[in-house]
Amino acid sequence: MDFLITTGIRILEFLFFAGWIGSFLVILLSGIEDIETVLNHNDENPRQPAPPAGDPEVSP
Amino acid sequence: MGSHSPLNPAQSNRVRIVVATSVMLTFISYWRAAAVILNDLGSSAFYAAGIAEQAVGKSAPWFIVAVMLFSFAVRAVYVESCSMFVRGGVYRIVKEAIGGKLAKAAVSALMFDYVLTGPISGVSAGQYIAGLINELLSYIDSVGMMPRAIHQAFHGTPQVNVSLVSVVLAAAVTIYYWWQNIKGIEVSSEKALRVMQITTVMVVLLLSWAGLTLLFRPGWRLPPWPTPGNLHFAPEALGFLRGHTLWTLFPLFGIMMAFGHSVLAMSGEESLAQVYREIAHPKLKNLKKTALIIAVYSFTFTGLVSLLAVMLIPDAVRVPQYKDNLIAGLAMYLVGPQILRILFRVFVVVVGFLILSGAINTAIVGSNGVLNRVSEDGVLTDWFRRPHKRFGTTYRIINLVVIMQLAIIFISHGDVYLLGEAYAFGVMWSFVFNSTSMLVLRFKYHGERGWKVPPNIRIAGAEIPIGLASVCFVLSATAVVNLFTKSVATVSGLIFSGIFFAVFTVSERVNRRKHAALTREMQEHFQLINRDTVHAEAVGVKPENVLVPIRDYHAMYHLLWALEHTNIAEQDIVVMSARVTRLGAGGLELHTEQIFSDYEQNLFTRAVSVAEKAGKHISLLVVPARDPWSAIVQTANQLKSSAVITGLSSRMSSQEQAFLIGRAWEAAPDPKRQFVLQIVRPDLKVDTFRIGPHAPTMKSEDVHLVHRLWLAITKERGMDRIHHSDVVTVALTRFARDYAGREHEEILRELKTVHSKEKSATLNLPEPPTLAAEPPPPGDDDDHHRTPPQSDRPF
Numbered sequence: 001m002d003f004l005i006t007t008g009i010r011i012l013e014f015l016f017f018a019g020w021i022g023s024f025l026v027i028l029l030s031g032i033e034d035i036e037t038v039l040n041h042n043d044e045n046p047r048q049p050a051p052p053a054g055d056p057e058v059s060p
Numbered sequence: 061m062g063s064h065s066p067l068n069p070a071q072s073n074r075v076r077i078v079v080a081t082s083v084m085l086t087f088i089s090y091w092r093a094a095a096v097i098l099n100d101l102g103s104s105a106f107y108a109a110g111i112a113e114q115a116v117g118k119s120a121p122w123f124i125v126a127v128m129l130f131s132f133a134v135r136a137v138y139v140e141s142c143s144m145f146v147r148g149g150v151y152r153i154v155k156e157a158i159g160g161k162l163a164k165a166a167v168s169a170l171m172f173d174y175v176l177t178g179p180i181s182g183v184s185a186g187q188y189i190a191g192l193i194n195e196l197l198s199y200i201d202s203v204g205m206m207p208r209a210i211h212q213a214f215h216g217t218p219q220v221n222v223s224l225v226s227v228v229l230a231a232a233v234t235i236y237y238w239w240q241n242i243k244g245i246e247v248s249s250e251k252a253l254r255v256m257q258i259t260t261v262m263v264v265l266l267l268s269w270a271g272l273t274l275l276f277r278p279g280w281r282l283p284p285w286p287t288p289g290n291l292h293f294a295p296e297a298l299g300f301l302r303g304h305t306l307w308t309l310f311p312l313f314g315i316m317m318a319f320g321h322s323v324l325a326m327s328g329e330e331s332l333a334q335v336y337r338e339i340a341h342p343k344l345k346n347l348k349k350t351a352l353i354i355a356v357y358s359f360t361f362t363g364l365v366s367l368l369a370v371m372l373i374p375d376a377v378r379v380p381q382y383k384d385n386l387i388a389g390l391a392m393y394l395v396g397p398q399i400l401r402i403l404f405r406v407f408v409v410v411v412g413f414l415i416l417s418g419a420i421n422t423a424i425v426g427s428n429g430v431l432n433r434v435s436e437d438g439v440l441t442d443w444f445r446r447p448h449k450r451f452g453t454t455y456r457i458i459n460l461v462v463i464m465q466l467a468i469i470f471i472s473h474g475d476v477y478l479l480g481e482a483y484a485f486g487v488m489w490s491f492v493f494n495s496t497s498m499l500v501l502r503f504k505y506h507g508e509r510g511w512k513v514p515p516n517i518r519i520a521g522a523e524i525p526i527g528l529a530s531v532c533f534v535l536s537a538t539a540v541v542n543l544f545t546k547s548v549a550t551v552s553g554l555i556f557s558g559i560f561f562a563v564f565t566v567s568e569r570v571n572r573r574k575h576a577a578l579t580r581e582m583q584e585h586f587q588l589i590n591r592d593t594v595h596a597e598a599v600g601v602k603p604e605n606v607l608v609p610i611r612d613y614h615a616m617y618h619l620l621w622a623l624e625h626t627n628i629a630e631q632d633i634v635v636m637s638a639r640v641t642r643l644g645a646g647g648l649e650l651h652t653e654q655i656f657s658d659y660e661q662n663l664f665t666r667a668v669s670v671a672e673k674a675g676k677h678i679s680l681l682v683v684p685a686r687d688p689w690s691a692i693v694q695t696a697n698q699l700k701s702s703a704v705i706t707g708l709s710s711r712m713s714s715q716e717q718a719f720l721i722g723r724a725w726e727a728a729p730d731p732k733r734q735f736v737l738q739i740v741r742p743d744l745k746v747d748t749f750r751i752g753p754h755a756p757t758m759k760s761e762d763v764h765l766v767h768r769l770w771l772a773i774t775k776e777r778g779m780d781r782i783h784h785s786d787v788v789t790v791a792l793t794r795f796a797r798d799y800a801g802r803e804h805e806e807i808l809r810e811l812k813t814v815h816s817k818e819k820s821a822t823l824n825l826p827e828p829p830t831l832a833a834e835p836p837p838p839g840d841d842d843d844h845h846r847t848p849p850q851s852d853r854p855f
Contacts, residue, residue, distance in 0.1 A: 005306055013312045016319075016537040022530020023133040029514035029527070030136045034352045037345055 087340035092249035094353035095256040096335050100177065100426075101328030101358050102259060103419040106412050107184040108325035109366035110383040111480035115321040117292035118375070119284045121366035123322035126286070128359040131326045133531045135351040136513045137495050138329055140528070142336040143344055143510030144501070149333040150494045151433060157497030157504060160439075164564040166493035167434055168557035173327060173486025174430065175556070177423035178465040179472060180479040182230025185416035187384040187476060190225035192409045195392070199402060222384075226474035230420075231466055237421045238462040241428065243711055244453040255414050262411045263361050265404070266390065270368045273395045283370040288314045296481075297321060299547035313541070320488075320542040324480055325362050327487040330494075331422070334429065338686065344510045365390065384476045387412065420465075427461040428454060438571045439564045447659065450710045452611050481546055485553030488539040495532040502528060586661065594683060594698045601632035601679050603700035608635045608678075609692050610707075613666040618707035618740035623674035632679060634699060635667045638691035639684045689724035693751075696735050697728060703736045704751075714739040714747040725751050 088096075112120035141153050150170050155163035200206050201217040210218060274280055284290040288311035295302060297317075307313050332351060339346045369378065369386045372393045382389025391405040432454055435445045448455040472479050498513075502525045513527040543550050596603050608622045619635060626633055637660055664680050671678040685691030696704050709717050718737055725732065734752030741747070769791075770784050799807050 002306065009307065009310050009313050012316065012537045012540060013310065015533040016316050017312065019530045019533030019535075019537065020130075022526050023130060023534055025515050026133040026136050026513055026527040026531060027129065030139075031132065033514075034348060037348050038352070 088249045088338050089340055090346040090349040092253050093335045093339050093350045095252040096249055097331040097354050098256050098357055099252045099418040100331050100422045101354055103181050103415045104325050104327055105362035105365055107476050110386045111477050112322040114383055114477050115294055115297035116318040119286045119290045121283045121370050122286035123318045124325050124366040125363040127322045127325045128363040132355045134329055135355050137498055137531055138332045139351050140511055140513050141498055142333055142347055150490050154493050154497045157500040164561055168560035169486050169489035171560050172553050172556045173490055174423050174427040175464050176483045178234055178420045179468040180483050181416040181419035182233050183226045183474050184476050185413050186226025186229035188388055188409045188412045190220050190222040191385040191388055194219045223474035227469055230469045233417045233420050234465050237424050241424050241458045242453055242455050244451050255418055259411050259415055269394045276395050280371045291318055299545040301544055316541045317545045320538045324484045324487055424461055428457050431457045439568045441567050441571050481548045482552045485549035488542055491535045492539045495535050499528050499532050594695055596699050599679050599681055601634055604702040605632040605634055607696050607701040607704045610635055610637055610667055613663050615707050616670050617742055618705055619670050621740045621744055622705040623676050628676050634679045634681055636681045636695055637663055638688045639682055689720045693724040693728050697732045701735055705738045708739055708741045718749040722751055
């Protein structure tokens, strides 16, 4: 029984800490992509030219 | 029935119904989407650190920081799932990957999360408020402002019972939001944005002030590092391991236990999948921005506040006094005069109340959405989805959720720790189901995938999803450890999820039998024609038709009115039902049976019977939609309808109804058409509105004024070719310039005066008898004109 529990705990520890190493890579790589996404903000969403202030559309 | 039959003569004697399979949505920016999610995710900052410290000791903030860091990786999994399915919520993902049974189990766990979100948020809000009341009472007493009689009556400083206040407040707020949801008040992203703006002000103030405190108050220390030696588990935090010693031989196991006790700080990530379908174009990029905002925000707010609390609040009071209102405690241990700190604490409590009560609403809306979603898939019987007679909401689901929440609030006796312990079960297992399914789908799903969790490496032509597998490993290992260490969560979570799973399974079986009969019946009476999008040709009607939205088969008076007043030789009538799929419900593409349920069948049967009585033909249409107002406007636009005739809502005036439709019109994408909105009251009186830009009603004296001006101007040299319209153009342009300039306030005052004079004059006037003979008088959206019924009047 103790052997089973010990093995179970060892497996969980391995999954947890190996998973954390991989998760750091996820955070790092997706973080770099996020920075690129934010920096490319203006290319993706070109703003429409705003109408001149105080010059409303007036129907003919 | 001939040509006047509501049945399509070209087909058999079955009624032809066009079913639009694409949901009509209004889209929101990534800032608003982030605000909606943070209303749920950010609320955990108010209680997570206190719960974690009670469980694992003083190094808890490091685990909260680790959880918030890990949430960056979890949101990457959600981004990938959303890039595959427009609504990649846990139910859809698990169903696609592992099948319906486990999808039901995943939804049961998610329901446990949602149902507990309400009570924990409400009770936590109560703890903050009760703590503040007690602090204020102590302050008043300490400065001698407390009347001696009161002091004597209470044998000291009067204090409120924190648990009682928490329970009463949580129950009151839950009941308030129950009623709001029964009435169907939509969750406004605008409100969420405002709450998050106020919260941001508080966070910036708190962090800046805490920074100053660290500068001016030397001697502070970081929390003990998260090493096995620094972990001091409370007896109840050991769960089923209590009394056992074997686990103590594995120091790293303790780290996992502590991490598991802190994961509740990450709850709310599922909302990312729920709001994705409403995010504006470019969807994936905006989703990534949303995910980044929520991760950075929650890391800063929840993570830093947890650290600062241990650094600034003395040990002697932090857990005993402030464990359930840690941010309030932090406010009281900043540098500065006491009165200023108390005022800041009041601000913290107000913000806490706003965000935590918002989370209660999110929990009700979320659970209603999830149960609606599974109900649409046939997992819950239509009994649950039966709309409220008056408000049209799925009141039975809302009642069920709120009854469970109220029961949990009373059972908890206002104990945030107990609720937090149980809460983690739903949070963890819905993540585990989601990430495992995503891992399975990497090998099973070959459809479109906009983005993948990095890194992925290729070995012998096969892609190994290192990143996705890593996140799945951490979540799975933590969930398994939690099963042993969080006994309250394990027992209550398994019982709750088990009951839900059983209800889903039995309900699905009942539904399957019923559905077979229903499908046969439906095939006999209705011919469902699927159309991706709605347009006049698809529905088989001419442009300039009349659109009649229906919702309640007990209230068809407006359809009757429309039939009486429409000359169908000139205008077609389209009867439309909007199948509202709330937040968390189906994706953009729905199956016909999800949209056309037995309720729609009853609704259209009744509409057909009304049309048969009137002897006029109607076309039937059902559209899935997130918001009924947008659905009406978008359908009217796509069908090129010239009029929309609707019944009076039971929960608002016709003006409010017209305002909401007007607002939906403004939000609708171009190109869009103007139309006349007629709201029929039960007494068959009609309010008419113009939707979209239109010429205003001009009073005869205004027309005369324009004419007099024109006469005077044309007498000037070289001005004889000027038209009336030129006068109006110049007048309006000058008006706009003045309005944008210094005379802004004066113009507003003048407009108010003119409006109030006009209003009082209108009140004294008898009802205009001749208006009905004319086409609907142009007027502003808030102008209305009563129109007596008149046969065959064109719209």
